[in-house]
Amino acid sequence: MLKEPSVWGWINFVEFLLSSPRHDHRMNGEGSATRSPAKVRARTVGPLYWLWLWVIDLVSLGWFALRTMLPFAARPDIRILVYHDIVDLVPEEDPLRISTPIALFEQQMRFLRHGGYCFLSVAEAAERLSSRDIPPRAVVVTFDDGHASFLETAAPILKRYEIPATLFVAVGCLGQTRLPWVPEKSHFSPPLQWEQLAALSSSYAVEIGSHTMTHRALHALSAAEQVMEIAASRRSLEERLKRPVHVFAYPFGGWDTFPSPLHDLLRRQGYRAACTNVMGANRARANPMALRRVRIGWCDTLWRFRLKLAGAYDWSDGLRRLVTCDRSGLDESAVMGKVRCT
Numbered sequence: 364m365l366k367e368p369s370v371w372g373w374i375n376f377v378e379f380l381l382s383s384p385r386h387d388h389r390m391n392g393e394g395s396a397t398r399s400p401a402k403v404r405a406r407t408v409g410p411l412y413w414l415w416l417w418v419i420d421l422v423s424l425g426w427f428a429l430r431t432m433l434p435f436a437a438r439p440d441i442r443i444l445v446y447h448d449i450v451d452l453v454p455e456e457d458p459l460r461i462s463t464p465i466a467l468f469e470q471q472m473r474f475l476r477h478g479g480y481c482f483l484s485v486a487e488a489a490e491r492l493s494s495r496d497i498p499p500r501a502v503v504v505t506f507d508d509g510h511a512s513f514l515e516t517a518a519p520i521l522k523r524y525e526i527p528a529t530l531f532v533a534v535g536c537l538g539q540t541r542l543p544w545v546p547e548k549s550h551f552s553p554p555l556q557w558e559q560l561a562a563l564s565s566s567y568a569v570e571i572g573s574h575t576m577t578h579r580a581l582h583a584l585s586a587a588e589q590v591m592e593i594a595a596s597r598r599s600l601e602e603r604l605k606r607p608v609h610v611f612a613y614p615f616g617g618w619d620t621f622p623s624p625l626h627d628l629l630r631r632q633g634y635r636a637a638c639t640n641v642m643g644a645n646r647a648r649a650n651p652m653a654l655r656r657v658r659i660g661w662c663d664t665l666w667r668f669r670l671k672l673a674g675a676y677d678w679s680d681g682l683r684r685l686v687t688c689d690r691s692g693l694d695e696s697a698v699m700g701k702v703r704c705t
Contacts, residue, residue, distance in 0.1 A: 408454040416662060419679060427675035439497040440644035441488045442672055445612075445656040448510040449517045450552050452661065460660030462551065467661070469520050471668050475502060476524040484570040485529045485610040489636035489651040497647060502672070505529040505638060505656065507574055507612055509536060512552040514559050518567045528567075531574035531612035531638070532560065534596040535704030543704055544578075557603060564604050572610035573597050573634075577703040581613060582620045589625065594632045609635040616640030616656075618684045626652035642680040 447461040449468050456462075463471075475482075481498040483491065488503050504521070506513050509532035521528050536542055536554040545551045555563070564571050575581065575592040576599075584592065593611070600608045611629055613621045616639040629637050629652055636651045643655035657671050670676065 408458050423675040426678050438646055440646045441501040442644055443503040443656040444659050446506045446659050447508055448551050449512045452550055456549055460662050462661055465516055472520055472524045472526055482526050485636050492645055492649045495647040507531045508533055509555045510552045511555050514563050529570040529572055531572045533574045533578040533704050534599050535576040574612050575614055578614045579703050580615050580620055581625055582622055611637040613639055621653055643677045
């Protein structure tokens with residue numbers, strides 16, 4: 364289990380809000396996004412990183428205490444958790460916090476199972492939100508990108524605790540030796556092979572969804588490229604897996620990466636629900652094409668995980684958007700925005 368430094372255990376608030384790079388999307392000749400290299404700088408896991416991580420925790424505790432007194436706090440909602448890679452990494456390998464240690468992931472799933480949570484798929488969550496039939500303690504467990512660790516590590520744990528999950532796959536990455544944005548010498552797990560995905564979809568309670576073909580930010584693409592990313596990925600999954608695909612997750616998924624024209628395009632292409640990466644809960648009549656999620660990573664020890672489930676961190680993305688005017692995505696896109704699956 365990862366231990367936070369005893370002296371520098373204070374996280375990512377000012378750095379998260381103020382020092383994350385602004386996104387400079389510029390259109391190349393084909394209508395796809397390029398980014399000015401001068402505006403992209405890697406984040407490191409040092410003393411300030413841990414300092415601001417704990418600052419955001421303290422602010423979240425205060426917000427949690429305040430929101431319990433507000434009338435909307437008691438309204439039923441659905442929390443959609445998002446994981447990426449279930450693998451044991453040191454923090455320095457993963458400053459974006461998109462990996463989750465194996466033991467921590469099992470601890471979190473055990474807590475959900477023994478905590479009386481009601482598990483839904485993304486499609487079921489969208490239907491419940493539309494009908495206003497929201498069960499108490501409703502939660503959805505999702506995974507982005509399609510790491511092989513889902514089959515090798517996450518799926519057996521999910522099966523042990525009888526928890527269904529939704530896997531969003533970047534279709535063009537399947538079968539590659541590594542995800543293009545992952546450094547060559549890192550210990551992130553590789554993407555799934557097509558054969559593994561087929562075995563997974565037939566052996567576990569897994570809903571398969573699209574995460575586009577090449578994992579590019581859709582809002583920065585031309586209309587023709589958007590159609591290709593959305594339609595071709597769904598068609599490939601349905602043809603290879605012999606099962607319908609009706610759910611989608613936006614790459615990066617930060618503010619303004621999912622404008623309303625994309626909602627209409629997804630509906631026309633046969634999708635019924637789409638997930639963002641904006642922190643928050645989903646309440647009755649929420650837009651099914653802009654569902655909010657709760658990001659989980661290696662820093663989310665059980666106490667922080669429980670606070671995230673309770674909504675203590677819901678404020679963070681809204682404030683970051685206000686302070687930085689950075690509406691085009693999360694820190695992830697600064698690192699991964701220039702690479703793509705082929």
